[in-house]
Amino acid sequence: xxxxxxxxxxxxxxxxxxxxxxxxxxxxxxxxxxxxxxxxxxxxxxxxxxxxxxxxxxxxxxxxxxxxxxxxxxxxxxxxxxxxxxxxxxxxxxxxxxxxxxxxxxxxxxxxxxxxxxxxxxxxxxxxxxxxxxxxxxxxxxxxxxxxxxxxxxxxxxxxxxxxxxxxxxxxxxxxxxxxxxxxxxxxxxxxxxxxxxxxxxxxxxxxxxxxxxxxxxxxxxxxxxxxxxxxxxxxxxxxxxxxxxxxxxxxxxxxxxxxxxxxxxx
Amino acid sequence: xxxxxxxxxxxxxxxxxxxxxxxxxxxxxxxxxxxxxxxxxxxxxxxxxxxxxxxxxxxxxxxxxxxxxxxxxxxxxxxxxxxxxxxxxxxxxxxxxxxxxxxxxxxxxxxxxxxxxxxxxxxxxxxxxxxxxxxxxxxxxxxxxxxxxxxxxxxxxxxxxxxxxxxxxxxxxxxxxxxxxxxxxxxxxxxxxxxxxxxxxxxxxxxxxx
Numbered sequence: 001x002x003x004x005x006x007x008x009x010x011x012x013x014x015x016x017x018x019x020x021x022x023x024x025x026x027x028x029x030x031x032x033x034x035x036x037x038x039x040x041x042x043x044x045x046x047x048x049x050x051x052x053x054x055x056x057x058x059x060x061x062x063x064x065x066x067x068x069x070x071x072x073x074x075x076x077x078x079x080x081x082x083x084x085x086x087x088x089x090x091x092x093x094x095x096x097x098x099x100x101x102x103x104x105x106x107x108x109x110x111x112x113x114x115x116x117x118x119x120x121x122x123x124x125x126x127x128x129x130x131x132x133x134x135x136x137x138x139x140x141x142x143x144x145x146x147x148x149x150x151x152x153x154x155x156x157x158x159x160x161x162x163x164x165x166x167x168x169x170x171x172x173x174x175x176x177x178x179x180x181x182x183x184x185x186x187x188x189x190x191x192x193x194x195x196x197x198x199x200x201x202x203x204x205x206x207x208x209x210x211x212x213x214x215x216x217x218x219x220x221x222x223x224x225x226x227x228x229x230x231x232x233x234x235x236x237x238x239x240x241x242x243x244x245x246x247x248x249x250x251x252x253x254x255x256x257x258x259x260x261x262x263x264x265x266x267x
Numbered sequence: 268x269x270x271x272x273x274x275x276x277x278x279x280x281x282x283x284x285x286x287x288x289x290x291x292x293x294x295x296x297x298x299x300x301x302x303x304x305x306x307x308x309x310x311x312x313x314x315x316x317x318x319x320x321x322x323x324x325x326x327x328x329x330x331x332x333x334x335x336x337x338x339x340x341x342x343x344x345x346x347x348x349x350x351x352x353x354x355x356x357x358x359x360x361x362x363x364x365x366x367x368x369x370x371x372x373x374x375x376x377x378x379x380x381x382x383x384x385x386x387x388x389x390x391x392x393x394x395x396x397x398x399x400x401x402x403x404x405x406x407x408x409x410x411x412x413x414x415x416x417x418x419x420x421x422x423x424x425x426x427x428x429x430x431x432x433x434x435x436x437x438x439x440x441x442x443x444x445x446x447x448x449x450x451x452x453x454x455x456x457x458x459x460x461x462x463x464x465x466x467x468x469x470x471x472x473x474x475x476x477x
Contacts, residue, residue, distance in 0.1 A: 052431075086312040087422060118421060122414075131414065200421055201428035201436075247421030 029068075029128055030061040031260060032184040037149065039140045042235040054140045059133065060257040062176035062186050063194060064124060066097075067109030069116065072124050074101050079120050088119035092250045110175035112192045112255040118247040121195045125258035132197040133259040135242075139235070142188050144181040152232060161234045164190040192255035193241055202243040310336075314448035315422050320415035322380060324407040325392040332419075333448070339471045340376050340444045344416075344425050344437065346383035347395045347408075352439050355457045357399060360441055362460040363468055371472040377406040380419055382427045382435055384410045423450070443468055446475045 038051035073080045073094075080100040081093055094115050098104040116124075118132075125131050133141075145151035152158070178187045188194075241254075310316055316333035323329040341360055345353040356379070364372055381387035392408040395401070401408070411419070420427055427437035443452040443464070452467035454460065 085310075085314070085317040087315060087317045119418070122418070197417065198428070200417070200426045202426075246424060247418075 031058040032061055033057075033262060034059050034137075034141055034183050034185070037140065039136055039143070040150075040152075041136065042139070042232055042239075052136055054136055056262055057133075057137060058130075058260045058262050059137070059141060059183070059185055060128075060130075060259070061180075061184060063112040063192060063255045063257045064121075065110050065176050066103045066113045069113040069124065070097075070101060070103050070109070072127060076123070076127070079123060084120070086248070088248055089117040090246075090248050090250055092252075093117060093120070094250075096252070108173075110177075111173040112176050112187070114173070114192055114252055114255045115250040116195075116254070116256065117250050118195050118199060118245070121256040122197070125256070128258050128260070130258040130260035132195055132256060134198050135196045135201065137259060138194065138196045139238075141181070141183060141185055144183060144185075144188075146179065147182055149182055158232065158234065161189045165234060165237055192253050193238070193251075195254065195256040196242065199242040199245060200247065202239050311447050311449055313450075315419075315444060315450065316448035318418055318422055320411055320419060322378070322407070322409040322411050323389060324409050325389060325396045325403060327389045335376070335378070336448060337446050337475075338374060338376050339446055339451075339468075339475050340378055341468070342377075342423065342442045342444055343379045343440065344382050344420060344423070344427065345379050345439075346381050346435055346437075347387050347391050348383070348433070349435070352457070354399070356439055356441065357401070359454075359457045359460055362458070363441070363465055366460065366465045367469060367472065370476065371469055372405075374472045374475040375405070375468070379406070379408050380416065381408070381410045382416055382420065382437055383429075384413055384416060386433075424453075443471060445471050 034057055036056040037054055039054050040051045077083055078085075079088075081095070081097060082100050084093060092115055094100075096104075096115055103109050122132055143150045143152050145154075145157055148154075174191060176187055176191070178191065180186050181188060245251075245254075310333075316336050318332055320332050321329050322332055341363065343356050343360065345356055347353070360377055364375070364377075367375070381392070387410050389410065392410060396403050396406070396408055419425075423440070423442050425438045425440060427435050429435055438455070439457060440453050440455045441460075441464070442450055445451045451471050452464055454464040456464075
């Protein structure tokens with residue numbers, strides 16, 4: 001991929017950030033309906049009965065921002081930096097904040113929150129009446145672009161996403177509220193990595209094994225997952241990242257968004 | 268749990284306070300006598316008992332996980348319809364127990380939590396306990412809701428994934444937790460229990476007995 005692609009992506013990212021800034025910060029918890037469908041999973045273990053059905057759900061339009069997360073820890077002190085149990089967060093938890101309840105420069109409040117553990121993300125989502133999206137739900141939405149629900153076969157789309165993955169994580173995070181995809185969901189690609197509910201289900205195991213039938217001994221059922229779609233490096237990278245994490249870990253480029261079940265039909 | 272009449276408790280408290288004062292006055296390095304058992308010390312920050320989940324055992328009794336505090340545990344995650352590895356998980360724990368003295372065993376409880384709460388009802392768990400002749404006094408086969416299963420697995424570092432055919436991929440591990448809920452050791456070797464793991468179990472069980 002050429003330098004031109006990279007530059008263009010950065011430029012459009014900047015434009016999106018400016019637009020978001022002009023539009024003001026996204027309202028606290030906007031959710032949109034993602035209709036049911038099927039996902040051609042990148043994981044072979046799922047694809048034996050493929051494609052994987054995905055039920056309709058409601059997804060947060062934007063990743064949770066630092067300002068939103070600050071309000072959460074203000075009302076739930078047990079999730080504040082310095083108070084949180086080691087069981088639920090490593091030493092890097094919210095380390096980029098000025099103190100336990102202050103993000104810092106007010107301009108950063110509209111950036112996506114990062115340096116959060118899976119436990120903290122899950123607790124936040126429960127506070128919004130939801131949970132983290134499953135891997136399938138997240139990938140289902142991540143397959144979309146502005147006009148198509150599944151753009152994954154398009155080499156240009158893949159290149160655009162990979163271009164972000166290849167940029168340095170040192171650049172300042174843009175505000176949430178970039179361009180919308182076909183569902184109306186924003187910032188799925190190009191801003192932060194995101195936790196999923198079943199991050200610990202991506203059984204790519206690097207442990208050396210011993211014994212007669214190592215796969216069977218280590219895991220009930222089949223062995224570790226196989227990757228179906230080797231061309232889709234972006235999915236490979238997401239699996240590699242998520243499967244390397246423990247639930248208490250936090251990183252400088254990992255945030256989250258939540259999903260909720262659809263409101264029941266009142267009939 | 269606390270049936271001590273309050274005047275007695277007050278007297279004990281002032282006694283404890285007095286001895287603390289004395290210890291301080293003497294500059295003694297030795298800690299003051301232990302406070303009455305009812306004054307629970309704060310949980311260590313790395314305790315699994317921070318997790319506010321409820322487990323229901325094969326006897327149908329529901330209890331918060333942190334009610335287990337005080338006695339060390341061997342913890343594992345399984346599902347009853349698993350044909351190969353999960354029975355071996357049970358045999359592995361039995362092998363650990365067989366290598367302990369009766370006294371060490373007495374201080375140890377075993378909790379196996381199902382990763383398949385949809386199918387592993389209390390009845391199914393009870394049947395498994397009976398069929399496998401499990402000692403229901405010290406062993407609990409438990410279920411909880413799906414979100415709590417995910418959290419417990421996250422705390423224990425166990426991976427699991429539902430497969431389309433109803434089976435699960437999952438890490439098979441036995442995890443030793445001390446009386447305060449700290450993970451003290453883990454083993455993924457099935458069958459003949461690892462000697463180093465058994466040694467840790469013995470040490471933690473003995474510490475709990477003191």
